[in-house]
Structure formats: C-alpha cells, structure tokens
Amino acid sequence: MKRTLPLAVCLIMGVLMMVQFFVPHPVSLQFNSTILNWVIVLSAFALVLAIGNLMVYHGNRIRRRQPGWIYSIVTLVSMTLMAGIGLVWGVDPDSLFQKIFLHVLTPLGATMFALLAYYMASAAYRSFRARSLEATLLLLAAFVVMIGFMPFGQYLGRWFPAFAEWIMLVPNMASKRGIQFGVAFGAIATALKIILGIERSWLGGKE
Amino acid sequence: MSPNPWIWIAAFLTLGIFSFLFKDNPVYRFSEHLFVGVANGYYIALYWHNTLRPNLVEPLAQGQFIYFVPLLLGLMYFAKFIPKISWLVRIPIGFVIGWGAGISIPANFQARILRQIEGTVVTPSSFANPWQGIWAAVIFIGVVATVIYFYFSREHKGILKPVSRLGIIFIMIGFGASFGYTIMARVSLLIGRFQFLLGPWLGLIK
Amino acid sequence: MKWFEKLTRIDRRVIYVLLTAFVILPFFIPFKIPENVMPQTRRLFDFIESIPARDKAVIISFDYSPSTQPECHPMAIALLRHCFKKRIPVIGISYEPQGPGLAVDALTLVSREMNIDAASRSDSVIYGQDYVYLGWKSGRVAAMLEMGESIARVYPVDYFQNPIDSLPLMRKVRNYKEIAIAIIVAAATYPDEWVMYPQARYGVKVAAGLTAVMAPEYYPFLQTGQFSGMLSGMKGAAEYEKLILEHGYTDKPGRAETGMNSQSIIHLLIIIFIVIGNVGYFFTRRNKGLQ
Numbered sequence: 127m128k129r130t131l132p133l134a135v136c137l138i139m140g141v142l143m144m145v146q147f148f149v150p151h152p153v154s155l156q157f158n159s160t161i162l163n164w165v166i167v168l169s170a171f172a173l174v175l176a177i178g179n180l181m182v183y184h185g186n187r188i189r190r191r192q193p194g195w196i197y198s199i200v201t202l203v204s205m206t207l208m209a210g211i212g213l214v215w216g217v218d219p220d221s222l223f224q225k226i227f228l229h230v231l232t233p234l235g236a237t238m239f240a241l242l243a244y245y246m247a248s249a250a251y252r253s254f255r256a257r258s259l260e261a262t263l264l265l266l267a268a269f270v271v272m273i274g275f276m277p278f279g280q281y282l283g284r285w286f287p288a289f290a291e292w293i294m295l296v297p298n299m300a301s302k303r304g305i306q307f308g309v310a311f312g313a314i315a316t317a318l319k320i321i322l323g324i325e326r327s328w329l330g331g332k333e
Numbered sequence: 334m335s336p337n338p339w340i341w342i343a344a345f346l347t348l349g350i351f352s353f354l355f356k357d358n359p360v361y362r363f364s365e366h367l368f369v370g371v372a373n374g375y376y377i378a379l380y381w382h383n384t385l386r387p388n389l390v391e392p393l394a395q396g397q398f399i400y401f402v403p404l405l406l407g408l409m410y411f412a413k414f415i416p417k418i419s420w421l422v423r424i425p426i427g428f429v430i431g432w433g434a435g436i437s438i439p440a441n442f443q444a445r446i447l448r449q450i451e452g453t454v455v456t457p458s459s460f461a462n463p464w465q466g467i468w469a470a471v472i473f474i475g476v477v478a479t480v481i482y483f484y485f486s487r488e489h490k491g492i493l494k495p496v497s498r499l500g501i502i503f504i505m506i507g508f509g510a511s512f513g514y515t516i517m518a519r520v521s522l523l524i525g526r527f528q529f530l531l532g533p534w535l536g537l538i539k
Numbered sequence: 540m541k542w543f544e545k546l547t548r549i550d551r552r553v554i555y556v557l558l559t560a561f562v563i564l565p566f567f568i569p570f571k572i573p574e575n576v577m578p579q580t581r582r583l584f585d586f587i588e589s590i591p592a593r594d595k596a597v598i599i600s601f602d603y604s605p606s607t608q609p610e611c612h613p614m615a616i617a618l619l620r621h622c623f624k625k626r627i628p629v630i631g632i633s634y635e636p637q638g639p640g641l642a643v644d645a646l647t648l649v650s651r652e653m654n655i656d657a658a659s660r661s662d663s664v665i666y667g668q669d670y671v672y673l674g675w676k677s678g679r680v681a682a683m684l685e686m687g688e689s690i691a692r693v694y695p696v697d698y699f700q701n702p703i704d705s706l707p708l709m710r711k712v713r714n715y716k717e718i719a720i721a722i723i724v725a726a727a728t729y730p731d732e733w734v735m736y737p738q739a740r741y742g743v744k745v746a747a748g749l750t751a752v753m754a755p756e757y758y759p760f761l762q763t764g765q766f767s768g769m770l771s772g773m774k775g776a777a778e779y780e781k782l783i784l785e786h787g788y789t790d791k792p793g794r795a796e797t798g799m800n801s802q803s804i805i806h807l808l809i810i811i812f813i814v815i816g817n818v819g820y821f822f823t824r825r826n827k828g829l830q
Contacts, residue, residue, distance in 0.1 A: 136428070219644075228644060232608065275774055294510055314441050384677045520806070521773035
C-alpha cells in the first residue's frame with residue numbers, strides 16, 4: 127500500500143496524459159485543463175520541502191552549536207525578514223521587497239558566478255593540454271570560436287568570422303544533434319520506466 | 334561615488350564575495366549565508382503572491398471546491414516531517430512525476446526526434462545551393478557518426494570503429510565550440526560586476 | 540627550475556590580477572571595433588520588424604537570474620525597446636523564480652525611458668494597454684500548456700495583483716492565437732520546453748535569448764526552424780543593441796556593447812595563458828623524453 131498506491135497513481139497519470147495528447151475530444155481537453163491547473167498548484171507546495179529542510183538543517187546547527195552556527199542565524203533571520211516584507215508590503219516596483227532583491231540578492235548572485243571567470247581562467251591555463259589529436263581539435267575549435275566571434279576577428283581575415291560561424295552551424299550542430307537524439311531517446315525510456323514502475327528511485331525510503 | 338545607501342550595500346556585498354579569491358573569511362561567509370536566506374525568503378513571498386493565493390486560495394474562496402483535490406495532495410507534502418505517515422509524500426510526487434513522464438513522451442518524439450530527423454535528412458532540394466548541399470551531407474554524416482559513437486551495446490569493431498572515430502572528431506569540435514562560448518559567458522559575468530563597481534558605485538565610467 | 544617548468548607554474552594570483560586589470564582597462568581606454576551581426580540575431584530582428592503595430596502581441600519570458608544578468612538583461616532591454624517603439628504589445632512572464640525582480644526592473648526602466656521622450660499620451664507606453672507583466676508561475680510546463688487554452692486561467696491576476704480582466708491588453712489576448720512569437724530570455728533549458736510543449740501542440744513561434752554557455756546546444760533548433768531567431772550571450776545582446784540603434788529605435792548605446800571591448804581582450808589573454816601552459820608542457824615532456 128505504501129509503495130503500491132503511489133506507483134498506481136504514477137501509472138494512471140502517465141497513461142492518461144500520453145493518451146490525452148492524441149484525443150482532441152472536449153472531455154479530454156477539459157480533463158487536461160483541470161490536471162494542468164492542479165499541477166500548477168501542486169508544484170508550489172514542493173517549496174515546502176525545500177524550506178522545511180533548510181530550517182531543519184540550520185536549526186540543528188544552531189541548537190548543537192556546530193562550527194559556523196552564527197551564520198545559520200543570519201540565514202534564518204534574513205529568510206524570515208524577506209518573506210515577511212514580501213508577504214506584508216507586496217512586490218511593487220518601488221517596494222522594499224524589490225529594493226532588497228535588486229541591491230542584496232542581485233549583487234550576491236551575480237558575484238558568486240562572476241568568481242567562475244577567475245577559476246575558469248586558472249583551470250584553463252593549468253589543465254588544458256593538447257595531449258592528443260582530440261584535445262588539439264577541441265583547443266583549435268575553441269580558439270577559432272573565441273577569436274572569430276569577437277569584433278576584432280574580422281581583422282584577421284574576412285573569412286575568419288565566417289569560419290567560426292561554419293564551425294557552429296556544421297560540426298558543432300551535427301554533434302549536438304547526435305547527442306540530442308541520445309538524450310531524447312533516453313528521456314523517453316526513463317519516462318516509460320517511471321510510468322511502468324520499473325524505475326522506483328523517486329519513492330525513496332525502505333518501506 | 335554614489336550617495337545612494339542601497340548602491341553601497343550592493344558594492345559591499347559584491348566585494349565580500351570577491352574576497353573569497355584571497356581566502357575564506359567571515360565577510361564572505363556572512364554574504365553567502367545572507368544570499369541563501371534572502372533567496373528563500375524571496376521564494377516564499379513569490380510562491381504566495383503568484384501561485385498559492387491566485388490559483389488556490391481565491392478559487393476556493395469563490396466556491397470552486399474541486400481545488401480541494403490539489404490542496405489535499407499539496408498538504409501531503411507536509412507528511413514528510415511526520416515519520417509515521419511520511420510515506421504519504423509519495424502520492425503527490427507520484428502524481429506530478431507520472432504526469433510529467435506521460436506528457437514528455439509524445440513531446441520528445443515530436444520536437445526532439447521527428448523534427449530533428451527532418452532537419453538531418455538530405456534530399457535533392459538540399460543541393461539547390463551546391464555548398465549548402467555539401468554541408469547538409471556533412472551534417473548527416475556527423476549526426477550518424479556521433480550517434481554511433483554513443484552506441485555502446487556493441488564493440489566498436491569493423492565498420493563501427495572508423496565511424497565512431499569520426500564521431501569523436503565531430504564531438505570534440507562541438508565541445509571546443511562550447512568551451513569557447515563558455516569562456517565568453519563567464520567573462521561576461523565578470524564584466525557585468527565591474528561595470529557596476531566602476532559605474533553606479535564609483536562613478537568612474539558612464 | 541628550468542624556464543619551461545616556470546611557464547607551467549605561474550601563480551594563480553598573477554592570473555587573477557591580470558584578468559582584473561584587462562577587464563577594467565578597456566573601460567578607460569575605449570576603442571570602437573564594428574560588431575558583425577550573426578544571421579540568427581538578424582533573423583529575430585527581422586521577425587519582430589515584420590509584426591504589425593498594435594496587432595498580435597509578443598510574449599517575453601524573463602527566465603534568467605542575477606547570476607546571468609550581464610548577458611540576459613541587456614537582451615531583454617533591447618527587445619523591449621524594439622517592441623515598445625514599434626508599438627507591439629508585450630506580455631511579460633517568468634518561469635525562473637528570480638526572473639520577476641529583473642523583469643520588473645527592465646520593464647520599469649524601458650517604459651520610463653519611452654515615456655520621458657513621449658510627446659503625448661498616444662506616444663506613451665501604458666501598463667495594461669501596451670504591456671503587462673503577469674509574473675511567475677509554478678508548474679512551468681503545465682502553465683505553458685494551459686496558456687494555449689486560456690492565459691486568464693493560468694494568471695487570474697497579474698504580478699501586481701490586478702485582475703486580468705481589468706487589463707485592456709488581456710481582454711484582447713486570450714491564448715497563443717493572439718501571440719506573434721514567444722521570446723525566451725533564459726539561462727536554463729526553458730526554450731527546450733517551449734519547443735516541446737507549446738510549439739508542438741499550438742504552433743506558437745519561439746525564439747530565444749540564451750547565455751553563451753547554452754547557445755551551442757540550440758543550433759539544431761535554429762537549423763530546423765523551430766527557433767525563429769536566437770541571441771547568444773553578451774555578444775548577441777550587443778548585436779541586437781547595434782541593430783536597434785542603427786534602425787533608430789533608440790539613441791542610447793547598450794551595456795552589452797560597451798562590455799565587448801573587455802570581452803575581446805580577455806579572450807586573447809586566456810588564449811595566451813593556454814598557449815603558455817602548452818608550450819611549458821611540451822618542452823617539459825620533451826626534456827623528460829631526452830633524459
């Protein structure tokens with residue numbers, strides 16, 4: 127029952143939605159519309175799990191006075207304040223919520239990813255070696271694209287940007303399409319395994 | 334320099350994160366934890382105003398009692414925190430996963446397989462422009478070679494060996510192109526941060 | 540330590556300092572190199588050019604977060620400038636949770652810019668009439684699909700809690716039949732889902748503004764025509780800014796275009812780093828071979 131019922135729900139939903147795609151009858155369309163609205167609402171509840179886990183993790187850190195527990199207070203207090211500000215005062219363009227988003231969340235998020243430029247440059251210098259034909263091809267393709275798509279690439283020869291564009295449109299496109307076929311077939315196989323209950327990792331737990 | 338205190342807060346937090354380049358330090362740790370907290374608080378307000386209130390609470394208040402079904406399913410998510418009934422969380426998860434798996438099958442076939450095969454097949458009309466025709470043939474060979482490279486159910490012997498070798502060449506060129514673009518992307522993010530520090534904060538550039 | 544071994548052991552802090560210096564330098568020594576516009580950027584521009592004024596609307600999906608703001612935000616702003624100037628109605632939505640904050644910022648910036656320059660109310664860009672922002676919705680694919688039947692069922696209110704029926708634009712635009720194109724400015728695989736679901740089922744035209752990391756993956760969609768155009772990274776944004784500047788849709792240069800100088804220098808710098816590393820590697824290997 128603890129595993130059978132969820133698997134049955136998964137099977138029924140999967141089969142119904144596959145069949146619905148091919149049935150344009152008004153009853154089928156109405157059913158589809160109802161289910162879509164339910165999924166929109168259900169997906170919002172998934173946040174509960176994420177926030178709950180966050181609170182449990184940081185709460186435990188504070189309770190047990192683990193190293194860095196002070197920072198967990200920062201996390202929980204800032205989360206509560208931001209949620210309260212948004213829920214009470216709204217999200218208009220001139221609201222405090224929007225100001226905090228633009229001047230706290232935005233610089234933090236943007237800078238975290240900006241650090242990657244430094245790590246990428248350092249890693250490229252340290253480990254990018256033309257050890258084999260394949261690695262050399264990879265390097266050369268990267269150089270052509272990096273130079274060809276920059277404005278000054280055209281000064282190396284009018285053919286240079288066109289060559290870079292050709293690399294994107296022909297060999298790159300061919301390889302990405304081949305990979306995409308693999309991904310698409312894999313996704314279909316996985317979806318079928320989930321619907322038929324062969325793939326059960328989403329159930330979690332032992333019972 | 335900007336007189337706006339919000340810009341100064343943004344600049345302080347930016348430099349706090351950049352300080353990690355030297356080493357881990359309390360300012361960085363504070364900024365990192367602040368980011369996690371503010372982001373999650375933002376999501377709570379967003380989910381309430383954009384989905385839960387307009388798509389659940391208000392329809393229920395207007396008497397659309399069919400919405401008790403997604404409400405009940407959604408409340409089952411809370412069961413995760415009660416060990417005795419934690420298995421109930423599998424029901425809404427199964428509902429959403431089954432739904433997603435069901436709709437993805439025809440969608441994948443249509444958009445990522447059939448249309449892509451359509452774009453790969455070489456026909457006489459491809460050669461209306463000779464060079465386009467040649468490149469269309471090269472693309473066809475590249476796609477087939479790439480797919481064969483990833484076919485691991487048989488050993489790459491005989492005809493499979495040179496074809497998969499050709500496939501790896503196409504793949505490496507594709508990855509090189511991706512790497513070039515990745516560098517472009519990461520550098521753009523760094524440029525954006527310096528545009529902010531030098532512009533709105535320090536006022537050194539327009 | 541021999542010279543070629545030193546080449547492989549440059550301190551990472553030297554790399555960080557050089558990178559920082561060469562990002563900052565072009566801001567103070569500006570130079571102008573004409574941007575070459577890629578065909579996929581021009582395709583999107585031409586498509587929007589072909590949309591008649593005050594006819595079908597354009598959906599712009601703001602699906603990027605602050606972490607990809609330097610690439611995607613200039614694209615969104617350039618697209619908004621183009622649409623507003625051409626009097627093409629715009630419907631803004633987001634499926635990326637951190638998208639709304641940036642969407643509101645872009646819409647507010649461009650609409651205020653247009654209205655400062657407006658000579659009269661008929662030149663102005665009015666919320667509810669010329670553009671709306673519907674906000675974020677969970678259950679992304681479900682929302683995309685349901686919009687094909689009724690946008691109002693997915694968004695009973697807009698982001699600012701206005702009832703959807705109170706917005707004149709949304710009384711005209713009911714579902715994808717009244718949409719000319721959906722442009723997804725994204726930093727994740729949302730464009731895939733637009734092609735797989737709304738386009739496959741309802742035939743809606745799709746274009747994308749992508750981060751440079753993602754762009755190479757989407758050339759297959761460009762080739763089959765599933766994408767009606769594509770902007771790739773900061774370069775794509777700079778190209779679009781150039782196009783709208785050339786065609787008189789704005790007189791303000793964009794941020795992406797000013798960043799391209801730094802971009803060019805840094806690309807050369809990274810190539811030099813990689814070459815130095817490889818020279819050191821090859822000479823080290825040769826030396827070991829000789830020994």
